[in-house]
Amino acid sequence: YEDAVKESIDFIKLLKSNNYRNLINDKDSKEYTIIGAILKYHQYLNGDYELKHLIKNFSKGHIDESLRFVKKFLITLKSEHNTDIMRVRDVSVNDVSRFYESMEIHYSPRTFNKCMISLKSFFNFLIEVEKVDMKNPFAVYNSKSVGSQKIETITKDEFERILECVDNSDSLLKLGGKGEVKNMYRDYLKVGFRLALLTGVRREELVDLKWSDICFSGETYFFMIKNKKVERNQNIDGDFNKYIPINSDLFDLLNEIGYEEKKTSKDFILCPERNESVLTIMNTLSKSFTFYKNKSGVTKNISLKHLRKTYISWVNQVMAGDTKVLTSHSTDGVLKEHYLDPKILNTIQKGMLDIKVFG
Numbered sequence: 001y002e003d004a005v006k007e008s009i010d011f012i013k014l015l016k017s018n019n020y021r022n023l024i025n026d027k028d029s030k031e032y033t034i035i036g037a038i039l040k041y042h043q044y045l046n047g048d049y050e051l052k053h054l055i056k057n058f059s060k061g062h063i064d065e066s067l068r069f070v071k072k073f074l075i076t077l078k079s080e081h082n083t084d085i086m087r088v089r090d091v092s093v094n095d096v097s098r099f100y101e102s103m104e105i106h107y108s109p110r111t112f113n114k115c116m117i118s119l120k121s122f123f124n125f126l127i128e129v130e131k132v133d134m135k136n137p138f139a140v141y142n143s144k145s146v147g148s149q150k151i152e153t154i155t156k157d158e159f160e161r162i163l164e165c166v167d168n169s170d171s172l173l174k175l176g177g178k179g180e181v182k183n184m185y186r187d188y189l190k191v192g193f194r195l196a197l198l199t200g201v202r203r204e205e206l207v208d209l210k211w212s213d214i215c216f217s218g219e220t221y222f223f224m225i226k227n228k229k230v231e232r233n234q235n236i237d238g239d240f241n242k243y244i245p246i247n248s249d250l251f252d253l254l255n256e257i258g259y260e261e262k263k264t265s266k267d268f269i270l271c272p273e274r275n276e277s278v279l280t281i282m283n284t285l286s287k288s289f290t291f292y293k294n295k296s297g298v299t300k301n302i303s304l305k306h307l308r309k310t311y312i313s314w315v316n317q318v319m320a321g322d323t324k325v326l327t328s329h330s331t332d333g334v335l336k337e338h339y340l341d342p343k344i345l346n347t348i349q350k351g352m353l354d355i356k357v358f359g
Helices: 002-016 034-045 060-078 093-106 109-129 156-168 189-199 203-208 228-233 248-256 278-296 305-327 342-354
Strands: 024-026 172-174 181-183 214-217 220-226 240-245
Touching (some): 034 060, 060 093, 156 189, 156 278, 189 203
Antiparallel strands (some): 214 220, 220 240
């Protein structure tokens, strides 16, 4: 982690240095040095690019990952070349081969494939966007076989054991170093875990969930919330909404924590009187879930995010092809004042009536 931070700091210093303009041998003929090309790619990914019609909106995670892999390639090149003056057109198949061999030892098959795709994209940018006259040295390679990933979910028995542990087990966690002790208990944990399981929302959405997000049409009750992840990652005008049917299990929970009293309020459902930040509550939910999961004797490798996976797995059994309507949908189908088109409304109603987590 420290090495990655140092690399990033050094990279930004290079970007801001007075010598940046000298890193391109000849701008008109696009004879970039390898360092100059990486810095140009950095600008492009961050939206600081002179050809405005070619700018795309990349997520911070994508940018960081892409540049990390490209910089690893630069480090590999340094063992054989003077990268201060080396041109991108001088990258050879032997350079790619050395990098390939190094990365297949360093990374798992899945991450290795991401790494190679990132380098291919980097050179595609130089060729297709910057019009560098060269062939992509990463155009052809053998990707690694990645076995089917097991989607881990939680059972009813495991979930109930974790909830019981919140009430009955020792909540003190001994930290390393000076022998400090941290209390992992919060009075909102059980409600938070149950809401996470019965709504399938992400942590950020869970902590932001308000009573006023509850909508209804006739006898159909549902949450309508902003899909923040989609909005952050899309360069598209308009809002994106997520619809969560309020089935009988979820409605029972909402009644238990004060639906009749709170249904018209704009209070947060989870921890309405807050003395902690949103980020702190998010992290507390995650860390405490893992803490009590371990205390409960559940040995399965699961964390808070697996409550969402469990929810989606059960939803998919009922909704099949309509699952996506309940996880994210553009407001093209949303009319003013929460009126929904019939397809969405019918899907929500079906989910409300038929979805039962744990069957």
